[in-house]
Amino acid sequence: MRIALDAMGSDACPGPDVAGAVLAAREYGDTIVLIGDRDRVQAELARHDTRGLNLEIVHAPEAITMSDSPAIAGKSKRQSSMHTGMNLVKTGDADAFVTAGNTGAALVIATVHTLHRIEHVKRPALSSIINFGYDTVIMLDIGANADSRPEFLEQFAIMGALYAKHALGQENPRVALLSNGEEAGKGSELVRDAAARLSKLPLNFIGNVEPKEVMRGAADVVVTDGFTGNIFIKTAEATLSMMFRLLRDEIKSNVLTMTGGVLAKPAFRRAFHRVDPAEIGGAPLLGVDGVVIVGHGSSDARAVKNAIRQARMAVSGNVIQAIRDGLIQTANPV
Amino acid sequence: MRIALDAMGSDACPGPDVAGAVLAAREYGDTIVLIGDRDRVQAELARHDTRGLNLEIVHAPEAITMSDSPAIAGKSKRQSSMHTGMNLVKTGDADAFVTAGNTGAALVIATVHTLHRIEHVKRPALSSIINFGYDTVIMLDIGANADSRPEFLEQFAIMGALYAKHALGQENPRVALLSNGEEAGKGSELVRDAAARLSKLPLNFIGNVEPKEVMRGAADVVVTDGFTGNIFIKTAEATLSMMFRLLRDEIKSNVLTMTGGVLAKPAFRRAFHRVDPAEIGGAPLLGVDGVVIVGHGSSDARAVKNAIRQARMAVSGNVIQAIRDGLIQTANPV
Numbered sequence: 001m002r003i004a005l006d007a008m009g010s011d012a013c014p015g016p017d018v019a020g021a022v023l024a025a026r027e028y029g030d031t032i033v034l035i036g037d038r039d040r041v042q043a044e045l046a047r048h049d050t051r052g053l054n055l056e057i058v059h060a061p062e063a064i065t066m067s068d069s070p071a072i073a074g075k076s077k078r079q080s081s082m083h084t085g086m087n088l089v090k091t092g093d094a095d096a097f098v099t100a101g102n103t104g105a106a107l108v109i110a111t112v113h114t115l116h117r118i119e120h121v122k123r124p125a126l127s128s129i130i131n132f133g134y135d136t137v138i139m140l141d142i143g144a145n146a147d148s149r150p151e152f153l154e155q156f157a158i159m160g161a162l163y164a165k166h167a168l169g170q171e172n173p174r175v176a177l178l179s180n181g182e183e184a185g186k187g188s189e190l191v192r193d194a195a196a197r198l199s200k201l202p203l204n205f206i207g208n209v210e211p212k213e214v215m216r217g218a219a220d221v222v223v224t225d226g227f228t229g230n231i232f233i234k235t236a237e238a239t240l241s242m243m244f245r246l247l248r249d250e251i252k253s254n255v256l257t258m259t260g261g262v263l264a265k266p267a268f269r270r271a272f273h274r275v276d277p278a279e280i281g282g283a284p285l286l287g288v289d290g291v292v293i294v295g296h297g298s299s300d301a302r303a304v305k306n307a308i309r310q311a312r313m314a315v316s317g318n319v320i321q322a323i324r325d326g327l328i329q330t331a332n333p334v
Numbered sequence: 335m336r337i338a339l340d341a342m343g344s345d346a347c348p349g350p351d352v353a354g355a356v357l358a359a360r361e362y363g364d365t366i367v368l369i370g371d372r373d374r375v376q377a378e379l380a381r382h383d384t385r386g387l388n389l390e391i392v393h394a395p396e397a398i399t400m401s402d403s404p405a406i407a408g409k410s411k412r413q414s415s416m417h418t419g420m421n422l423v424k425t426g427d428a429d430a431f432v433t434a435g436n437t438g439a440a441l442v443i444a445t446v447h448t449l450h451r452i453e454h455v456k457r458p459a460l461s462s463i464i465n466f467g468y469d470t471v472i473m474l475d476i477g478a479n480a481d482s483r484p485e486f487l488e489q490f491a492i493m494g495a496l497y498a499k500h501a502l503g504q505e506n507p508r509v510a511l512l513s514n515g516e517e518a519g520k521g522s523e524l525v526r527d528a529a530a531r532l533s534k535l536p537l538n539f540i541g542n543v544e545p546k547e548v549m550r551g552a553a554d555v556v557v558t559d560g561f562t563g564n565i566f567i568k569t570a571e572a573t574l575s576m577m578f579r580l581l582r583d584e585i586k587s588n589v590l591t592m593t594g595g596v597l598a599k600p601a602f603r604r605a606f607h608r609v610d611p612a613e614i615g616g617a618p619l620l621g622v623d624g625v626v627i628v629g630h631g632s633s634d635a636r637a638v639k640n641a642i643r644q645a646r647m648a649v650s651g652n653v654i655q656a657i658r659d660g661l662i663q664t665a666n667p668v
Contacts, residue, residue, distance in 0.1 A: 146522040180480060180560070180564035186480075188480040188481050211568040211569040211571075212571070226514070227514055230514035231545060234546060235545040235565075238546040239545075239570045240573060241546070243577055243605070246608055247602065251598055257600055257601035259597055260594045260595065262594065263597065264594030264595050264597075266590075266591055267581065270587075
């Protein structure tokens with residue numbers, strides 16, 4: 001397998017990106033194609049023992065930063081590592097593209113400038129693969145479409161279910177709609193209309209779920225609009241970091257609790273590990289015609305390696321073909 | 335001050351409700367009017383030392399349960415403790431009504447059957463007063479209106495800011511819109527339209543906030559639609575309980591971390607205390623013509639007492655009159 005990696009993706013690039021590529025090449029034996037400024041990537045690679053690893057470099061003279069506007073970055077920086085990497089997927093020179101870079105730019109470059117949409121896809125979706133200590137859940141859309149329509153959510157459900165099955169290995173994934181109440185009939189107009197559509201699809205649609213059920217692993221695929229999904233993900237992240245901050249402050253406030261904190265530290269670390277997004281690494285952009293995995297800007301080497309693992313799973317499962325076929329079936333029901 | 339309390343409100347009623355009334359009567363010296371089944375309330379009161387406290391009972395033969403449909407409960411149970419309590423506010427026989435009962439039913443009974451809306455109010459809103467360890471934030475709407483329009487959000491901003499000023503003592507409250515990005519122009523169509531309206535109001539409107547800014551106390555009033563607000567609150571709650579569960583499991587997994595956990599327990603308790611909704615107790619239903627404070631069904635005596643404290647603050651601040659005046663000004667700008 002050949003996986004193209006944006007060496008200029010993470011906030012601290014190219015260090016964590018290159019280090020992650022080295023880890024992945026060693027662990028999985030795949031070819032990792034590093035895309036970025038050749039000199040900087042080579043200098044970074046020189047810091048690692050890369051003997052026997054399949055690492056290649058493809059030069060890209062431009063890089064997209066987190067502060068670049070997605071639309072402008074898509075248009076003006078045609079020689080960016082993102083454009084270059086996605087074009088490698090398009091031409092078949094790579095099986096997947098992985099980036100920890102600007103999510104909005106990745107979406108625009110994939111959708112408008114390089115890979116384009118899979119046929120019949122109305123709107124691509126950003127997804128998040130999340131783990132709340134128990135099961136893995138794929139949620140989509142988490143931000144590509146701030147305003148959604150029921151027919152978009154219908155497709156998100158189909159794409160999410162196919163991804164869960166073919167890339168995440170869930171046999172008969174339970175699909176649910178994120179809502180403000182479990183009962184049928186609850187939710188916004190969008191949720192109610194989407195529920196009516198989802199119940200007619202050949203999916204294991206289990207109805208509405210509230211946030212607490214999402215966190216208990218009640219569903220494998222959670223469908224929502226990009227505004228709500230974004231608020232959900234960011235609220236969960238913000239709550240975790242607020243709680244860890246408060247706990248740390250309180251533990252440090254006296255000697256006894258501080259001693260307790262030191263002793264309990266391995267437990268804290270394990271608990272954090274179980275919800276750490278770096279363990280997942282990244283999640284697919286669904287609906288574009290190629291495997292694109294987007295990780296967090298704050299990715300470290302381990303997160304980059306895990307994002308590459310997500311890409312491998314998607315490629316092995318042939319998930320793009322599964323989505324193509326799935327959408328044709330829904331667009332032309334027998 | 336006379337505060338009417340729904341003695342049949344909490345999940346475990348009337349125990350916590352009556353106990354909370356006793357605590358409040360003792361601490362604040364107010365008259366608490368307990369509304370519910372006279373025999374059950376009296377039996378519960380007999381368990382407390384009520385000498386010198388101003389506690390009255392008003393009999394209400396019916397009670398609304400958490401499983402009652404709001405619309406049906408509003409219509410068919412006209413002799414419920416909620417109807418009775420809100421009517422006391424309407425006739426001036428009580429200054430405020432506090433309940434830990436069915437939120438949806440409280441909304442319908444207040445809006446449709448008893449207190450009705452303040453003039454010019456398009457939609458009443460449920461609010462939540464939240465504390466993330468630092469500052470107190472009032473967020474609205476958190477569930478009354480699953481589908482909102484920009485003009486509703488405009489009124490939520492006005493009502494929220496007046497409440498923050500007159501009941502919560504914030505001199506020049508910072509008002510923000512919950513969004514998926516801080517930058518102006520981010521957000522759903524609803525958020526963008528609401529932002530345009532809010533920027534024209536005589537408010538201290540600071541723009542969009544993301545969940546992490548809400549938790550850092552960047553705004554005093556956070557305006558959102560009832561669907562998004564509900565997801566935010568429930569996601570934060572679910573994340574906290576998930577994290578505490580994971581931490582407990584990991585701490586219990588070996589003797590060393592368990593010892594640490596025992597030593598650090600006071601710090602855990604203090605951290606939890608700082609975000610515990612029971613410390614706030616309840617939050618107002620905004621837009622109805624009277625002070626109605628709704629608490630969580632799981633309220634204990636302390637939460638009920640704190641909900642009564644919220645009611646006192648709203649009454650002392652004469653917040654209903656402030657909202658009446660504020661909405662007249664906006665409806666008829668000079």
